Amino acid sequence: MTDKRHTPLATSDLTGQSCTTEVLLDKLKMTPFFSFLNNEQLKEVQKKFSTKYFQRDEIIYRQGESAAFMRIVVHGGVKLLRNTMDGKEVLLDMLKPGEYFGSLQALGDKEYTETAQAQTDTCVISIDSNDFRSVLQTYPPVALAVVDITAKRLQHSQEKIQQLSAQTVKERVANILLTLSEKFGEDSTKGTLIQLPISRKDLAGMAGTSAETASRILSTFQEEGVITSGRQWIAINKPEELQV
Amino acid sequence: MTDKRHTPLATSDLTGQSCTTEVLLDKLKMTPFFSFLNNEQLKEVQKKFSTKYFQRDEIIYRQGESAAFMRIVVHGGVKLLRNTMDGKEVLLDMLKPGEYFGSLQALGDKEYTETAQAQTDTCVISIDSNDFRSVLQTYPPVALAVVDITAKRLQHSQEKIQQLSAQTVKERVANILLTLSEKFGEDSTKGTLIQLPISRKDLAGMAGTSAETASRILSTFQEEGVITSGRQWIAINKPEELQV
DNA sequence: CGGTCTGTTGAAGGATTTCAACACTCGTGG
DNA sequence: CCACGAGTGTTGAAATCCTTCAACAGACCG
Numbered sequence: 251m252t253d254k255r256h257t258p259l260a261t262s263d264l265t266g267q268s269c270t271t272e273v274l275l276d277k278l279k280m281t282p283f284f285s286f287l288n289n290e291q292l293k294e295v296q297k298k299f300s301t302k303y304f305q306r307d308e309i310i311y312r313q314g315e316s317a318a319f320m321r322i323v324v325h326g327g328v329k330l331l332r333n334t335m336d337g338k339e340v341l342l343d344m345l346k347p348g349e350y351f352g353s354l355q356a357l358g359d360k361e362y363t364e365t366a367q368a369q370t371d372t373c374v375i376s377i378d379s380n381d382f383r384s385v386l387q388t389y390p391p392v393a394l395a396v397v398d399i400t401a402k403r404l405q406h407s408q409e410k411i412q413q414l415s416a417q418t419v420k421e422r423v424a425n426i427l428l429t430l431s432e433k434f435g436e437d438s439t440k441g442t443l444i445q446l447p448i449s450r451k452d453l454a455g456m457a458g459t460s461a462e463t464a465s466r467i468l469s470t471f472q473e474e475g476v477i478t479s480g481r482q483w484i485a486i487n488k489p490e491e492l493q494v
Numbered sequence: 495m496t497d498k499r500h501t502p503l504a505t506s507d508l509t510g511q512s513c514t515t516e517v518l519l520d521k522l523k524m525t526p527f528f529s530f531l532n533n534e535q536l537k538e539v540q541k542k543f544s545t546k547y548f549q550r551d552e553i554i555y556r557q558g559e560s561a562a563f564m565r566i567v568v569h570g571g572v573k574l575l576r577n578t579m580d581g582k583e584v585l586l587d588m589l590k591p592g593e594y595f596g597s598l599q600a601l602g603d604k605e606y607t608e609t610a611q612a613q614t615d616t617c618v619i620s621i622d623s624n625d626f627r628s629v630l631q632t633y634p635p636v637a638l639a640v641v642d643i644t645a646k647r648l649q650h651s652q653e654k655i656q657q658l659s660a661q662t663v664k665e666r667v668a669n670i671l672l673t674l675s676e677k678f679g680e681d682s683t684k685g686t687l688i689q690l691p692i693s694r695k696d697l698a699g700m701a702g703t704s705a706e707t708a709s710r711i712l713s714t715f716q717e718e719g720v721i722t723s724g725r726q727w728i729a730i731n732k733p734e735e736l737q738v
Numbered sequence: 739c740g741g742t743c744t745g746t747t748g749a750a751g752g753a754t755t756t757c758a759a760c761a762c763t764c765g766t767g768g
Numbered sequence: 769c770c771a772c773g774a775g776t777g778t779t780g781a782a783a784t785c786c787t788t789c790a791a792c793a794g795a796c797c798g
Binding site: 332334336338340342354355363364383386387388390391393394396397398400401403404405407408409410411412414415416417455458 | 576578580582584586598599607608627630631632634635637638640641642644645647648649651652653654655656658659660661699701702
């Protein structure tokens with residue numbers, strides 16, 4: 251197989267070995283939620299989870315569907331997005347393994363407020379919201395961890411609100427590149443490569459701008475030698491220059 | 495005392511009677527956090543809280559200060575805001591009695607990520623973050639309530655991100671007026687009056703725009719008869735017309 | 739090898755900011 | 769009680785940022 255791809259991104263290697271039940275236990279232990287539990291407790295909790303695979307671009311759930319599960323990314327990446335009435339896509343977050351999404355709410359007539367889409371081939375575990383709530387009742391340290399993680403996400407959201415409110419598009423794009431670089435960056439010959447397929451449209455959806463403007467801004471960054479970028483990938487060469 | 499004020503806003507009546515220890519217990523019971531506790535448990539929890547008064551515009555804590563307390567608004571209103579380096583103010587939220595703010599984090603080198611300011615004369619109760627965490631450990635239902643409330647706030651933040659990303663300033667202002675009307679609105683002869691002092695600058699800080707633009711937009715709404723507004727106050731006459 | 743999706747770039751038009759001047763409200767002190 | 773000043777709100781006009789429309793180039797897929 252000659253690799254004719256131009257992208258420097260690693261191919262996803264979800265071979266079916268990487269998300270089996272045996273591995274899952276280790277993975278659970280690594281999620282911040284459950285780091286306080288011992289092996290026995292973990293096994294008990296693990297029984298309530300079920301595993302699912304999603305292909306790249308597959309929809310995991312859609313905004314408006316009734317929300318009954320809390321999910322954790324085990325392998326791959328997940329995009330959380332909102333669709334507006336006039337067809338725009340707002341990209342709220344990109345999750346990596348260990349992060350949760352879906353619903354914490356007790357079962358009711360709650361609906362998902364966003365759409366979740368596999369960004370690469372992905373493995374996700376899910377648990378019924380009510381079951382998860384009883385886990386929280388049983389293990390208070392887990393509940394505290396959930397509070398902490400959710401509170402931290404709230405802070406990030408507020409950071410983003412600040413940026414959208416007070417910064418220019420160029421500054422926002424620069425900040426997003428830095429954040430992505432810290433979260434998903436891997437050193438490579440091209441600089442710090444963001445190990446995820448990211449289109450100009452994705453970037454636009456994160457920065458609250460149009461794909462064209464995002465493209466223009468990346469072009470200027472590239473001219474300045476700050477980044478290197480191609481179809482669906484971005485590498486950062488001079489992070490200093492992206493600082494506000 | 496002839497009242498020459500032009501504002502239709504009610505004067506705040508924090509006479510010292512409204513936030514005493516006896517009343518506090520009732521107030522605690524009404525906060526969503528503690529609705530699951532019985533009176534005995536409430537009394538136990540209440541011991542750990544202390545009460546503080548703030549005058550209108552007084553700073554409760556400042557962005558960057560070390561964060562050690564979780565607080566709950568008992569009487570009055572509190573603004574949460576972030577200051578940007580170039581002097582702009584982003585208004586993240588306006589809280590009413592029963593809502594929490596401050597830090598849930600365990601004591602450490604955590605800092606407040608926003609500034610809290612009294613919007614009217616205000617009474618606030620506060621608890622050491624570590625004490626609060628042990629309350630959460632002791633009473634799992636309280637922890638679940640905290641999770642729910644924080645998750646709901648996260649959703650509101652994401653809603654706001656969507657609005658800032660995909661809507662025009664006029665649409666954003668319209669949405670903010672509706673939200674404020676639902677949260678703080680009181681029927682009056684002038685329409686649904688937002689019972690809080692809100693300046694054009696405040697509104698601009700919420701909508702991510704300039705005070706001038708906010709003023710212009712309110713002017714057009716007023717010409718259309720949708721709202722009535724004056725110095726530091728706004729009343730909504732035709733909420734239907736503000737819908738997107 | 740064509741078709742489709744993604745990315746680039748130009749140019750016109752629109753939305754919003756900024757600068758500036760002025761009016762009005764409210765509290766304070768003479 | 770009135771006058772003053774600071775803070776708040778309004779409005780105009782120019783400048784700027786950004787979007788939109790449009791055309792085209794390159795990359796990937798079957």
